Amino acid sequence: MAHAALSSLFPSICISFDEIDYKTGVIVNAIDKPLPISREDFLERWNHWYAEHPGVIYRKSGGVRTVVQISDFLSEREFSETAFYNEFWQFLGIRHQLSAIIPLPDRIVAVSANRDSAFTERESKLMELLQPHFAQAYQILRSIDPEAHGASDVEGSESRKQVPAWGDLEVVDGLWKGSTITGKLWRS
Numbered sequence: 001m002a003h004a005a006l007s008s009l010f011p012s013i014c015i016s017f018d019e020i021d022y023k024t025g026v027i028v029n030a031i032d033k034p035l036p037i038s039r040e041d042f043l044e045r046w047n048h049w050y051a052e053h054p055g056v057i058y059r060k061s062g063g064v065r066t067v068v069q070i071s072d073f074l075s076e077r078e079f080s081e082t083a084f085y086n087e088f089w090q091f092l093g094i095r096h097q098l099s100a101i102i103p104l105p106d107r108i109v110a111v112s113a114n115r116d117s118a119f120t121e122r123e124s125k126l127m128e129l130l131q132p133h134f135a136q137a138y139q140i141l142r143s144i145d146p147e148a149h150g151a152s153d154v155e156g157s158e159s160r161k162q163v164p165a166w167g168d169l170e171v172v173d174g175l176w177k178g179s180t181i182t183g184k185l186w187r188s
Contacts, residue, residue, distance in 0.1 A: 010113035
């Protein structure tokens with residue numbers, strides 16, 4: 001599974017996959033470890049605070065780099081003073097994130113390593129080498145199933161769909177089995 005392979009390359013609290021569709025407000029969030037808070041609490045906190053994530057702000061403002069860290073935008077002290085950190089990430093035990101971003105105009109897509117200690121320059125360079133492969137895998141997935149991570153996966157109470165890129169995860173009643181969460185989180 002992709003998460004297990006990444007965990008061996010980037011020792012972390014968790015590896016995550018995030019896709020935020022600007023048009024529909026649908027988010028897919030996959031985390032490879034159990035959450036220390038309930039799924040409902042996680043979704044509520046993300047819904048309220050996602051817009052303050054430094055990476056989301058960076059991409060929405062036109063940022064083009066494909067590998068980023070929180071420390072690219074804020075010092076650890078500055079980040080620990082944000083509402084996003086205090087109301088959301090603190091409960092997950094995350095202080096640092098290294099992300100490979102797949103550049104798309106209508107959404108944010110990222111594969112991230114998350115932990116409580118800083119990432120090294122070597123780890124950043126490794127993520128830069130992996131980023132094109134994540135982008136290609138995502139493009140292949142979308143060409144096989146254009147709605148693989150879209151609203152069609154979460155609407156309808158009997159919705160079930162295998163997600164080939166992430167192993168044995170499936171959508172049931174709008175929630176992923178395991179430690180993956182999906183749903184419409186943005187208010188219209």
